[in-house]
Amino acid sequence: MKLLLAISLSLFALASAVPGETLVLVDSLSFRDTHSQFFNFLEERGYKLTFKQADDSTLTLKKYGEFLYKHLILFTPTTEEFGGTINVQALTEFIDNGGNVLAAVNSRVGNVMKELAAECGFEVDSEGNQMFDHHNYDVYLDKGDHTVIAFDSSQVIDVPAMIGTKKLEPMLFSGIGLITDRKNPLVTTVIRSSATAYSAPASKAVTSTPLVAGEKGALVASLQARNNARVLFSGSLSMFSNEYLDAVVKTNGDLMAVKSGNKDLVESLARWVFKETGVLRYSDVKHGGPYTVMDNASFSMKVEMLDNAGKWIPYDAPSIQLEFVRIDPFVRTEMKREANDGTYGVTFKVPDVYGVYRFKVDHRRRGYDNLVVASQVSVHPLQHTMYERFIPAAKPYYWSAFSMMLGLFVFSFVFIHHKEPASKHKKE
């Protein structure tokens, strides 16, 4: 068990990324200028950005079997195929090994990006389609086709780990719509489309139901894989641009902002996807055992999360669920915060069924790492001396046993010492 703990701790240590090596693939190196504020933000936080053209023939994610980067930014909407050894398989392998990906496309979405999205559980609308919202477009930046659409914080998922705690001003988006598979539990719609927005080709009136329309549509979607690798997929590359970060928002509807909320939004999202927020680790797993049936069992563990400054602070969830499992869970209860250092614990009564059990924690919270802890413990049956004694209902049995014992003593005493009176013999 200690080994298991050590391994999982080291896994967490690997995964909890302090800013690190980041590969930025771009369609054109001019994105360095048009999106400079976003890149500067990352560099200021300590990320080491390596810019490469998407069709660079020397591209590779791996060298001598080791990944060269922790994070990957794909600002490559129009790329049909990456250069070098990068393809969709290489990207999914990168994610499977814990790498984080931030990807953005626009209405001209290339094949490779569509395939990557499909691998992650999203679907991007057909190439050339654009997101329209005739009811909420920005009057300053829009060129008259109502594709620079504005959205407010009600359309952004309410998970502070992902979007920060600051109140978001109205924000801008222009690009293509996505849909998420709602049966895929690992996928989250980060920003949903408004009821009046839809993704369609601009050239002719819409005559069949669009793939992306109304509130089921997504503008930005995310995936947190089972290994806690994170992927953020945005239908709009412009969302990250200097132009949108600095924009003054005024819509034909009632949204208005002196400065768009895009800066706060993309910074929070980038910090989430590159694992600065919502990162958990655990330690000090303590429990007793082996137990006997109907004993009181106790389990406790310490859980910490990364704060803004990259320090580990106590985790803030009010409770964490704990299961006591023998094939099926026999007990599922909540561990409460026991101390201010992030220790969670609970005491409960072991079931009256003996066997080999596991304490199991599978903590899931949207925007946070999954926390999986398991530890085995055996539960013994009662020993023969541990059963109940002196049962009132069994008193007749006790008394009959004692009276037998007493009877044996008294009867043998009388039988041995009795002497027939001599007179009787004479009479006969």
Add this chain to the structure above:
Amino acid sequence: MKRLFHFLLVLGLASIPSCTGQASQKSPLKEITVAELKLRAIDEVNAADWSSGFESVTYPNKASPLTITDDQRFQMSFAIRDSDRVDQQPHQVFVRIASATKELILVPFVDSLKFFKLDFDLKSKAGQLDNASGRYEVSLIVGDAKVKPILWTIANVHLKFNGEPIRIPDYYEQKPEIVHMFREPEKRPHVFVSNVFSLAVVLLFVVMLLLWTRVGISFGNVTASSLLFQASLAVILYIEYLFYLGNDMFTTLRYLTWAAPFALFFGRRMLAHLAKIEEQ
């Protein structure tokens, strides 16, 4: 002259009745309105006849509430016209049927008379609405790059589905608590009953004593060996009583190993004495 030509060109583009297409520059948005809107919920058998049974609604009023069951069709027809009463076909003409959590977006088709028509069987949409019966709002969304958008809540409808509502489990939801059901202790008789039976058992012993007094007993054969045998028997019985109280098997056996030889030795002496008496 060139500038005038340009102006005329822009004016010409803007006046094309079908106003789809990507506008290259901002121009004032045209006013449009929804006309001759009518709607109904109707059984399958009567659905082909579009001549009667509709409720007409004028923009921007609201129709009376409507109930649609899943063996009915929902039908709707309307036209979109500009201020010159010319039929328009904007880029976005959607009918949205939505509650707080469910949403269905439908695109009406355009018939030969430029009327928008919506005609669907509720059962066919049950999957998209997760069979969730309840109150929904029907609204019409009209938008285009060149017209003023319209968002009109036409009616409140009550949808009734026959199937069970579909619920997709939330991966992040707290799982329900499980409390282990411990085996119920067996029902036991009342203490009074066991007391009565205990008394009956003890009474049998007392009866034996009483009968002995009637028969008459005497202790003529008392010898040292018989008393010592009785004492060792009493010790053995007492060890067994201690076993009942809580001594374990091993302690009990150890005590018995000490007590048993005495009982054996004195028992033999006592029996030999008895045999001697018999002989006489």
